[in-house]
Amino acid sequence: MFDQTDPTRLQAANRPAxxxxxxxxxxxxxxxxxxxxxxxxxxxxxxxxxxxxxxxxGISYWLTLAISVVNAAFLLRLxxxxxxxxxxxxxxxxxxxxWLGRVIGVLTLTPYGVWRHTHSVHHSSSGNLGRRGMGDxxxxxxxxxxxxxxxxxxxxRLYRHPxxxxxxxxxxxxxxxxxxxxxxxGRARFWVSAMCNNAAVxxxxxxxxxxxxxxxxxxxxxxxxxxxxxxxxxxxxxxHQFETAHWDTDENWQLHDAALHGSSHYVMPAVLQWLSAxxxxxxxxxLYSRIPFYRLPEVLRDHSELADGNRLTIRESFRNARMHLWxxxxxxxxxxxxxxxxxxxxxxxI
Numbered sequence: 001m002f003d004q005t006d007p008t009r010l011q012a013a014n015r016p017a018x019x020x021x022x023x024x025x026x027x028x029x030x031x032x033x034x035x036x037x038x039x040x041x042x043x044x045x046x047x048x049x050x051x052x053x054x055x056x057x058g059i060s061y062w063l064t065l066a067i068s069v070v071n072a073a074f075l076l077r078l079x080x081x082x083x084x085x086x087x088x089x090x091x092x093x094x095x096x097x098x099w100l101g102r103v104i105g106v107l108t109l110t111p112y113g114v115w116r117h118t119h120s121v122h123h124s125s126s127g128n129l130g131r132r133g134m135g136d137x138x139x140x141x142x143x144x145x146x147x148x149x150x151x152x153x154x155x156x157r158l159y160r161h162p163x164x165x166x167x168x169x170x171x172x173x174x175x176x177x178x179x180x181x182x183x184x185x186g187r188a189r190f191w192v193s194a195m196c197n198n199a200a201v202x203x204x205x206x207x208x209x210x211x212x213x214x215x216x217x218x219x220x221x222x223x224x225x226x227x228x229x230x231x232x233x234x235x236x237x238x239x240h241q242f243e244t245a246h247w248d249t250d251e252n253w254q255l256h257d258a259a260l261h262g263s264s265h266y267v268m269p270a271v272l273q274w275l276s277a278x279x280x281x282x283x284x285x286x287l288y289s290r291i292p293f294y295r296l297p298e299v300l301r302d303h304s305e306l307a308d309g310n311r312l313t314i315r316e317s318f319r320n321a322r323m324h325l326w327x328x329x330x331x332x333x334x335x336x337x338x339x340x341x342x343x344x345x346x347x348x349x350i
Contacts (some may be wrong), residue, residue: 113193130250
């Protein structure tokens with residue numbers, strides 16, 4: 001943590017979130033050569049590992065599976081590049097970003113147009129209790145949970161259970177939910193995005209089946225896709241689900257405060273930070289989403305007070321994964337047990 005006796009650092013740490021916008025705007029310009037380099041060192045190994053895994057089918061299925069597990073990390077990084085494309089942060093030319101995002105979306109099973117819209121909604125409403133429901137992981141308040149019937153409490157607990165969130169959920173999202181534009185069913189352009197993505201994915205799988213049979217799909221495509229999806233969902237979860245996260249009612253919600261204080265700084269070893277394309281520096285990303293991922297470390301280097309904010313270690317993130325209810329009184333995320341204990345206490349005598 002920073003030295004709280006240093007007046008300069010203390011003033012910077014207490015700077016209103018809105019004031020950071022002008023400062024961070026200096027980091028928004030992408031470098032085309034750097035963007036192409038990052039794409040090359042991600043897509044190149046992804047293709048090579050796919051080819052190596054296919055070749056290894058004739059040697060050992062276990063070897064194939066092991067290579068596919070490694071390749072899931074590069075698929076995750078491709079999704080992170082697609083994520084930057086969706087924010088218009090990867091190339092100076094927005095059309096180039098969009099077309100790259102569409103192509104990568106075939107590999108990540110993510111219809112780019114649909115995802116870009118829902119993710120934009122997420123950025124514009126994250127932490128707003130009155131605008132939950134699209135592009136986020138549903139989080140109830142303690143009061144809302146207490147008002148539920150026993151059956152609906154059970155449904156919420158099942159939804160928030162790790163087996164659902166990080167086991168069945170990622171596969172459902174990418175293999176099933178992404179096939180149709182849920183929540184946007186009445187708008188033609190989102191159907192076009194979803195159906196074009198479906199067609200490209202089916203053509204790719206058809207070619208794999210024709211030339212290699214079913215085993216490349218079972219031992220390369222599915223394992224790498226599901227593992228990358230699970231890791232991606234986990235990262236998204238811990239970026240907004242931590243004890244001191246930030247939620248407010250619609251009338252009290254402020255975009256920049258929610259961005260800076262409602263997103264974590266997920267501290268990871270260097271190799272994991274590289275493979276996840278610095279997405280752990282999420283509080284800075286939410287505050288200024290046009291910053292390319294490869295420039296986020298520059299921000300922390302130049303403004304160490306941001307490096308100190310909302311820090312969340314991997315060990316802490318596992319503990320926070322047990323917290324499921326937002327308490328509006330204490331402004332903390334609570335476990336089900338903590339919420340139950342709170343309301344089991346007798347009311348104070350006045």
